Amino acid sequence: MKRAQYLIAGLLLIGLVNAVVLLGAAWNREEPADSSLQLSERELGNTYAYWRKDNSSLTLRLDYRWPSRDSENTYLSISVEKMAELGFALPGELNDEGVRRYRRQLDRDALLVLELDGPAYQREVALAQAAHAEALRLARSVPDSQELREAAEYSGKMLEQEQQRASRLLVVDVGLDQQVLRARYPDRQRYAIVRAIVEAQASSMVTPWTGEGDDPRPQAQRWVWQFGGSAETPGLQSLNLPLRWHATFAKLKEYDERTDQGHAKRFNAELAFGRRLEPWFVELAAREQGLPTTKVQ
Numbered sequence: 126m127k128r129a130q131y132l133i134a135g136l137l138l139i140g141l142v143n144a145v146v147l148l149g150a151a152w153n154r155e156e157p158a159d160s161s162l163q164l165s166e167r168e169l170g171n172t173y174a175y176w177r178k179d180n181s182s183l184t185l186r187l188d189y190r191w192p193s194r195d196s197e198n199t200y201l202s203i204s205v206e207k208m209a210e211l212g213f214a215l216p217g218e219l220n221d222e223g224v225r226r227y228r229r230q231l232d233r234d235a236l237l238v239l240e241l242d243g244p245a246y247q248r249e250v251a252l253a254q255a256a257h258a259e260a261l262r263l264a265r266s267v268p269d270s271q272e273l274r275e276a277a278e279y280s281g282k283m284l285e286q287e288q289q290r291a292s293r294l295l296v297v298d299v300g301l302d303q304q305v306l307r308a309r310y311p312d313r314q315r316y317a318i319v320r321a322i323v324e325a326q327a328s329s330m331v332t333p334w335t336g337e338g339d340d341p342r343p344q345a346q347r348w349v350w351q352f353g354g355s356a357e358t359p360g361l362q363s364l365n366l367p368l369r370w371h372a373t374f375a376k377l378k379e380y381d382e383r384t385d386q387g388h389a390k391r392f393n394a395e396l397a398f399g400r401r402l403e404p405w406f407v408e409l410a411a412r413e414q415g416l417p418t419t420k421v422q
Contacts, residue, residue: 158313158397158398158399159307159313159317159318159398159399159400159402160313160314160316160317160318160397160398161313161314161395161396161397161398161407162239162241162294162314162315162317162395162396162398163241163314163393163394163395164187164241164294164393164394164395164396165391165392165393165394165412166390166391166392167188167290167291167292167293168187168188168189168241168292168293168294169185169186169187169188169364169392169394170185170186170187170188182365183365183366183371183374184363184364184365184366185364185366185394186361186362186363186364187294187358187361187362187364187396187404188292188294189239189292189294189295189296189358189361190291190292190294190295190296191295191296192245192248192249192295192296192297193248193249193252200328200330200351201326201328201351201352201353201354201355202296202353202354202355202356203299203323203353203354203355203356204353205351205352205353207299207353207354208323208325208352208353208354210299210300210301211233211235211299211300211301211323211354212233212301213227213230213233213323213325213354214226214227214230215227215352216352219349219350224327224350227325227327227352228325228326228327230325232322232323232324232325233322233323234320234321234322234323235299235300235301235320235321235322235323235356236299236300236301236302236303236306236318236319236320236321236402237296237298237299237318237319237320237321237356237358238296238297238298238299238300238306238309238310238316238317238318239294239295239296239297239316239317239318239319240294240295240296240297240310240315240316241293241294241314241315241316241317242293242294242315243295243297243315243316245295245297246293246294246295249287249291249295250284250287250288253280253283253284253287253288254284256280256283256284257277257280257281257283257284259280260273260276260277260279260280260281261277261280263276263277264276264277296356297310297316298310299321299323299356303318303402306318317398317404318398318402319358319360319361319398319402319404320358320360320402321356321357321358322356322357322358322359323354323355323356324354324355324356324357325352325354326352326353326354326355327350327351327352327353328350328351329348329349329350329351330348330349330350330351331347331348332347332348332349334347360403360404361404364396364404364405364406365406366406366409367406370406370409373409373411374390374392374409376411377390377391377392377411378390378391378411391411391412392409392410392411392412393409393410393412394406394408394409394410395407395408
């Protein structure tokens, strides 16, 4: 008798959990969506790596990135000023114990603002163009230098990568209040707000010697601590593509990876972010190079 009661209780619990999940998903997708982005394989990763023949599911990863840093000595994604705004306690002293206390802080929930094909991406293109122009100038100034020629060729490939294949989705802000962020970024077709987990991080950097001659500073004085943080978005790493698009995805034309840098399939997709800021696919569109987009719903 007790075994039957436990079985019934277990089944009821499973049913209750599933009902809560389904109700949450339905509430998340109620209109209007918080944002809706028109993406491509550039923002949805190397899709060929996510098709598994031994698995009936098909998932894609939302591929966003952080803007290039203004200084080569800056390694952390989130500035120390932003970390303070998120509620992290900054170290009072720049010593090993202060660093340990800063790093030991618990991770915090936060919100990231993702910008699609906006000023942040245009800045990345401009930086790549400037780097290529400078590499060409140096190569022309010393025509016999193979090293400079190779550097110019490499910068040209990096510019092509930025213009044609790199993700156009960049993090432009971090915060805690969704309403404040949405007021700051009202365009819901360009800016998506997503949930993230922020971790406190610290790294040591070498400060350059600006004086003349060899650096006379002791080794310990050449390094400084930099404080900041990083963020992860677990909910964006595995986006389930509904079954109705599996056949379409499988039939997308394969491209030569040697000439197309590994992007084996080309497509457009609309990704909506709901009330809980959780994304889902609204539609998938096959795209042939040089041909109009054909929507598949």
